[in-house]
Amino acid sequence: MISDQNKINKLITGNCKDPFEILGIHRLNKEQVIIRIFRPKVKKAFIISDILENDIKLNKINKEGFFEKVINKSKLFNYKLKLENEQGEKWITKDPYSFLPIISEYDLHLFNEGNHHQIYEKMGAHITTKKGVSGTHFSVWAPEAKRVSVVGDFNNWDGRVHQMRMLGASGVWEIFIPNITEGELYQFEIKTKSDRVLMKSDPYAFYSELRPAKASIIYEINNKHEWKDDKWMKERKEKEWLKEPISIYEVNLSSWAKVPEEKNRFLTYRELADQLVNYIKQNNYTHVELMPLAEHPLDESWGYQITGYFSATSRFGKPEDLMYLIDQFHQHNIGVILDWVPGHFPKDAHGLGRFDGSALYEHLDPLLGEHLKWGTYIFNHGRNEVKNFLISNALFWLDKFHIDGLRVDAVSSMIYLDHGRQHWRTNAYGGTENLAAIEFLKYFNSITHKYYPGILTIAEEATSRPGITSPTYSDGLGFSMKWNMGWMHDSLEYIEAESTHRKYHHNNLTFSLTYAFNENYLLSLSHDEVVHLKKSMLEKMPGDKWQKFANLRLFYSYMYAHPGKKLLFMGGEFGQWSEWNATESLDWHLLNYKPHQKLLKFVRDLNAIYQQNNALWEVDFDPQGFEWLDCNNHQKSIFSFIRKNKKENEIIVCVFNFRPVVRENYKLGVPQAGTYNEILNTDSKIYGGQNIGNLGKLKSEPIECYQRKESINITLPPLSGLYFKYQSQKEKKDGLKTR
Structure with a gap:
């Protein structure tokens, strides 16, 4: 035996930090080399090589399977192993320990x-x-x-x-x-x-x-799918999404629909490419937001407890099947946003937690490294290799899967050390900001937009911290948009109140306009608002069945007129009665009934009207695009305002009656003389309303109202939202059509 017994013992007991130092081929002296292998359960081992006249048998010097042989050759050479196990099975292979490192x-x-x-x-x-x-x-x-x-x-x-x-x-x-x-x-x-x-x-x-x-x-994801979205990807680079219409349909693929005939199995990515893509296209959404698709062990975590950050979940198929789904979205001009979770990860034994026995990806200190409420570890964003893992993961989804945007989960919990915690550590300056996480998010936003211009990054951020969507060069975090959680809480509190009580909550609908232009906001009615006993969107609405549907149509029309991009969670578009259950399909049978059919048609038309009128989206993040007409009518719970495009040559008057009574001869001051075409009436019969309205258009009169020289006389249906598009006298004379 030539080898050191102590080194052999370390190898066979699994305590060797560099097995390549022992195994493989090594120069013994100027005239000899030595080859060593360790193969448990191998009975015989031979060296075969083109430079050898015969196969050379290795000496088995340890019953555990350690072999070695001194060979009279002055230079290292290529060789193969011919092995035979105790059952007499034979095979030939290259020795893994004969290769140099690949990573530079x-x-x-x-x-x-x-x-x-x-x-x-x-x-x-x-x-x-x-x-x-x-x-x-x-x-x-x-x-x-x-x-x-x-x-x-x-x-x-x-x-x-x-x-x-x-x-x-x-x-x-x-x-x-x-x-x-x-x-x-x-x-x-x-x-x-x-x-x-x-x-x-x-x-x-x-x-x-x-x-x-x-x-x-082991999986090769390159060249598995032939992308056909070149046109989309090329045009995306030039897109200024903040000046475009964005209406997002948020989806949980596990529960959007299932196959009841096959034990309620999930739809595959390819089945979703046939069904979901067409559904979103038919209902005129511009984007889909997919709840996390990285591999996760627990269905009930909705994908937010990730163990495989680079693995597209196998629940619905293979990685190339997901690529096909995204490709189909793009070919139908639908953008794809993916939920991304860089703040925390679960404690499952096979996951990232205590990966090498140490706090590798997380902080060791539980006051920094654990969300006790969520039962998760918190990423150590100040560690270079952890930052590299997460940044490269974000770029991976944008690169390999052509994702158009990342919605970053739980940003508030990342940037504040005390968020959701009873006990915490302060930062080096005694504050509660997580300085490392803040720098990480700045870096994430700058790098993703550098590599992939035209993509979106969206923050789920619930605090009043300024600068979430400000550029990183001005000390902002650099996100494209931020969820407007304040608008969501206030407006839901308002709409859930009984109509007679809404006059006491009037400020809930006006307050958001005091800060609406401080950030680039996205108005979200997400999955979080229809679970945990919060009720579905339809069930939140007060009143009898008719009032519930009328209130919901009214609320959606108000949402789409309010400055900011839009997001609606699946099921809300057709009036799901029950709360969202991640283990069950949506209640598609409801579309057998007219009220739900009509609500879906309303949302479909609302999305179309929204996209067709740039006054509703071109100036979402500047006061120039918005102007109050009447924000003080709390007694009657009526709100009215104007949306304008950049050139101010397109004007839409939006009026909302949040009481279940008809308001006839409601006089409203308007900015200019002309005809105001009624392009949306939520009380239309085709949407399930009573068909009370204004016969399609109103002409202004030179009667002063609210300090405006012109006014229109409106019939306001009960629980309704109305959009009137301004048409000047010149447009009418020239026969110009409104969009």
């Missing part, structure tokens, strides 16, 4: 400083060819591990077989395993400094097993 020192340098934006091309499992040999290269970051191995069916899940090496002081372990190809299950077996053995899924895996199974799957 420059890659490691960028990763350790947090700036390797495409690190997903290096870390994880990648099918590749090395020295003419096909196989898979594995790498993982685990700096505090005593030993890391790749395990799978290919080695009987024995962590002693494919022990990895750490590359310098980078904390990155790697190995190239020949003949391992797509579809193989694998995990990383990690031995901690305290000798605990952990089984971890690959943080960078491109595909994972369906829960409750936990293994990662």
